[in-house]
Amino acid sequence: MICQECNKRPATLHFTKIVNGEKTEVHICEKCAQEKGEMFMFNGGGSFSINNLLAGLLNMEPVFQHTNPSTIAKSQEAQCPGCNMTFSEFTQAGKFGCAQCYETFKDNLNPVLKRLHSGNTAHIGKIPERLGGGIHLRKKMDDLKQLLKDAIDQEEFEKAAELRDELRSLEKSIKEGHEGGNHS
Amino acid sequence: MSVEDFIKQAMSSWMNEEGPDSDIVLSSRVRLARNFRDYKFPAILAHEEAQEIIGLIKARLENEDAPEVGGLELLNMNTLQPLEKRVLVEKHAISPHLAEESPYGACLLSTDEKVSIMINEEDHIRIQCLLSGLQLPEALQMANRMDDWIEKRVDYAFDEDCGYLTSCPTNVGTGLRASVMMHLPGLVLTHQMNRIIPAINQLGLVVRGIYGEGSEALGNIFQVSNQITLGKPEEDIVEDLTSVVQQIIAQERSAREALVKTSNIQLEDRVYRSFGILTNARTIETKEAAKCLSDLRLGIDLGYIKNVSKNILSELIIFTQPGFLQQYAGGALRPYERDVRRATLIRERLNLDINEK
Numbered sequence: 202m203i204c205q206e207c208n209k210r211p212a213t214l215h216f217t218k219i220v221n222g223e224k225t226e227v228h229i230c231e232k233c234a235q236e237k238g239e240m241f242m243f244n245g246g247g248s249f250s251i252n253n254l255l256a257g258l259l260n261m262e263p264v265f266q267h268t269n270p271s272t273i274a275k276s277q278e279a280q281c282p283g284c285n286m287t288f289s290e291f292t293q294a295g296k297f298g299c300a301q302c303y304e305t306f307k308d309n310l311n312p313v314l315k316r317l318h319s320g321n322t323a324h325i326g327k328i329p330e331r332l333g334g335g336i337h338l339r340k341k342m343d344d345l346k347q348l349l350k351d352a353i354d355q356e357e358f359e360k361a362a363e364l365r366d367e368l369r370s371l372e373k374s375i376k377e378g379h380e381g382g383n384h385s
Numbered sequence: 386m387s388v389e390d391f392i393k394q395a396m397s398s399w400m401n402e403e404g405p406d407s408d409i410v411l412s413s414r415v416r417l418a419r420n421f422r423d424y425k426f427p428a429i430l431a432h433e434e435a436q437e438i439i440g441l442i443k444a445r446l447e448n449e450d451a452p453e454v455g456g457l458e459l460l461n462m463n464t465l466q467p468l469e470k471r472v473l474v475e476k477h478a479i480s481p482h483l484a485e486e487s488p489y490g491a492c493l494l495s496t497d498e499k500v501s502i503m504i505n506e507e508d509h510i511r512i513q514c515l516l517s518g519l520q521l522p523e524a525l526q527m528a529n530r531m532d533d534w535i536e537k538r539v540d541y542a543f544d545e546d547c548g549y550l551t552s553c554p555t556n557v558g559t560g561l562r563a564s565v566m567m568h569l570p571g572l573v574l575t576h577q578m579n580r581i582i583p584a585i586n587q588l589g590l591v592v593r594g595i596y597g598e599g600s601e602a603l604g605n606i607f608q609v610s611n612q613i614t615l616g617k618p619e620e621d622i623v624e625d626l627t628s629v630v631q632q633i634i635a636q637e638r639s640a641r642e643a644l645v646k647t648s649n650i651q652l653e654d655r656v657y658r659s660f661g662i663l664t665n666a667r668t669i670e671t672k673e674a675a676k677c678l679s680d681l682r683l684g685i686d687l688g689y690i691k692n693v694s695k696n697i698l699s700e701l702i703i704f705t706q707p708g709f710l711q712q713y714a715g716g717a718l719r720p721y722e723r724d725v726r727r728a729t730l731i732r733e734r735l736n737l738d739i740n741e742k
Contacts, residue, residue: 284425296507296552299425300542303550303557310554314547314615317555319589321616324548326559327529329536332422336545 206233281305338375342368388733391713392704397476397498397515400699404518408686409634411566411606411699412517414477415524415623417532418551418560419510420542426552427487427505435489435505442504445538446493457502462490468717471708477515482506500531508551508560510535519630521563521623529619548615558615563623565630566595568698570605570683571640572633578607581633589613590629604675604702609633645687656684663731664739668724674705674731693738701731 204212210230280287283301288309291297303310314322328336345368352361404410420426421441424434443459462470462483470484478498483490483506493502503511512535514527542550548558556562572578582592589612594602609630611622644652659680662669669677682698684690703709705727711718714726 284429286429294428296428297426297550297554298429300420300422300544300550303544303547313554314557318558318613318615321558321613323546324544324558324615326548326561326618327532329541329543329549330533331536332541332543 202228204228204230204233206230279305335375338371342371342375345371388730389737392700392734395472395476395704395709395712396700397478399497399499399515399517400696400703402517403695404516404520406634407518407695409567409569409637410519410630411568412477412515413520413524414513414515414564414566415521415528416514416562416564417512417528418508418549418556418562419512419532419535420550420552421509422540422542424509427489427507427509428552430489430505432489438509439489439491439504441539442491442493442502442510446502446535457493457495457500460492460494462487462492468708468711471706472712475703475706475708479503480506480511500527502531502535507553508556519565519627519634521565521627521630522620525561525563525619525623555612556614559617559619559622561614561619561622562610563626564608564610565626567607567609567630567633567637568605568679568682569607569633569637570679571637571644573602573605574644575640577636577640578602581636585609585629585633588625588629590626603672604679604698606675606679606702641683641687652687653684653689656680656687656689660684660690664735666728666731668721669728669731670724671705671707671727674727675702678702678705678731693735697735697738701734704730704734 202212202215204210205227206229210232212228213231215226215228281298281302282305284298286298286302288306291302291306297303297306311322328340330337345364349361349364349368352358352364399412404413421438424430424438427435430438439459439461446457460473465473470479473479473492473494474481474484476498478494478501479492480503483492483503487506489505491504493500493504495501499515501513501515503513512528512531514524514531516524516527544550549560551557551560569578572581585592590609591612592607592609595604595606595608609626611626613622617625659677662673663677663681678698678701681690681693682695685693685695685697704713707718707723710723710726710730713730714722718726
């Protein structure tokens with residue numbers, strides 16, 4: 202069989218395209234396929250990365266938000282102040298430009314995170330030691346408050362008193378930390 | 386160079402160690418993705434900024450002793466030969482992405498090659514710890530210590546809600562990818578992988594073959610790793626993966642037992658045929674070599690073959706990859722030349738063991 206594009210070289214690639222239910226048989230040579238960009242799907246394993254898949258996932262977003270088209274247009278125009286990336290650029294690349302993008306595109310991102318991480322949108326693992334100093338203390342406070350509440354519910358007042366004291370001294374140390382000009 | 390010296394030199398020292406469950410689990414790996422707060426992510430990073438990051442890491446980290454691993458050597462991707470990069474990829478010391486798609490990439494590699502810190506890959510930093518056998522918590526601990534050590538010196542991009550920020554949202558949160566390399570000939574021979582893979586996928590874990598194109602597993606070696614990085618603490622991710630791996634180990638062991646019970650002679654025949662091919666072939670393709678090496682390793686595990694060392698599979702599956710063969714040959718080889726080299730290397734390596742014992 203001869204290539205249907207150049208009518209010169211033998212056709213080495215045969216495939217069936219189905220676009221909107223319309224079937225087309227294509228028989229072309231490798232050179233024409235490359236020129237026409239049809240090779241994309243044959244590169245298969247190599248170039249078809251997670252980012253392609255992710256981009257597909259992200260591009261689907263507007264379909265689900267059809268009820269309110271004005272917000273889509275607006276959100277797609279939003280630009281990250283850190284790296285000038287727009288959300289539509291992100292959907293194409295599947296990768297963010299900088300750390301600030303997470304804050305900038307927060308609203309669009311949550312449904313994506315949910316789908317990628319089986320419903321999760323919040324981190325509950327490791328916190329960096331130095332940078333996360335404040336976060337560490339706040340998390341510890343939250344934990345203590347919960348324990349205190351549990352203790353009161355269980356009527357374990359001795360334990361509750363201990364927890365209350367611990368909480369107070371922690372509050373004090375946070376305050377002092379701020380007054381001490383801790384910028385991190 | 387003799388085959389003995391070549392292998393000694395080329396082997397990462399962790400490959401010599403025999404970790405827990407090493408009859409089935411070849412290696413455990415933990416990777417943490419981290420980014421610097423004040424720099425754009427590598428995908429859109431300008432050349433000068435990328436150099437700054439390498440400079441920063443060089444200045445702050447290279448000459449200090451990293452916890453446990455001792456000194457780290459900085460390798461710049463743009464000064465390495467393509468062949469050298471390929472060899473590092475085949476050893477799993479660096480990722481294909483760093484070797485091929487990261488123009489400003491670099492890597493800090495420990496002498497025992499257990500720790501590799503990739504710089505300017507998809508993220509600014511990727512800490513990787515590689516151990517033999519099933520040792521995920523140990524690998525995580527090691528990676529955590531490296532992470533803390535780096536965090537003392539640079540400001541990470543971290544968000545209270547999203548955790549460690551990564552260029553791709555598939556890694557955000559813990560930035561942790563844990564994976565285990567498993568040799569599963571019993572499950573493949575008893576046609577059970579098709580049943581097991583979808584079951585594992587449902588648990589938020591991924592199974593794929595190594596080196597293979599697409600889903601094909603070269604030498605019956607599969608990699609199992611976590612997919613979810615957000616909303617689960619690091620310890621839980623590693624624990625869940627470990628417990629699934631332990632179940633796969635149990636299934637593989639019972640598949641091997643069943644095979645010995647029901648078709649002992651056929652199995653022994655298969656092992657010895659492959660042994661025959663490996664010790665006699667004059668030219669052999671990657672795929673056939675991998676199949677035969679898998680059979681041989683199964684034969685060693687089942688006690689049919691006693692005079693060949695266990696780590697022959699993990700060793701030779703790496704050394705018969707195109708990059709290593711060409712390094713051994715000292716230059717580029719055409720595919721059919723590689724097949725000849727591969728057969729020679731395997732024969733020579735096996736003869737070392739056979740003559741010794």
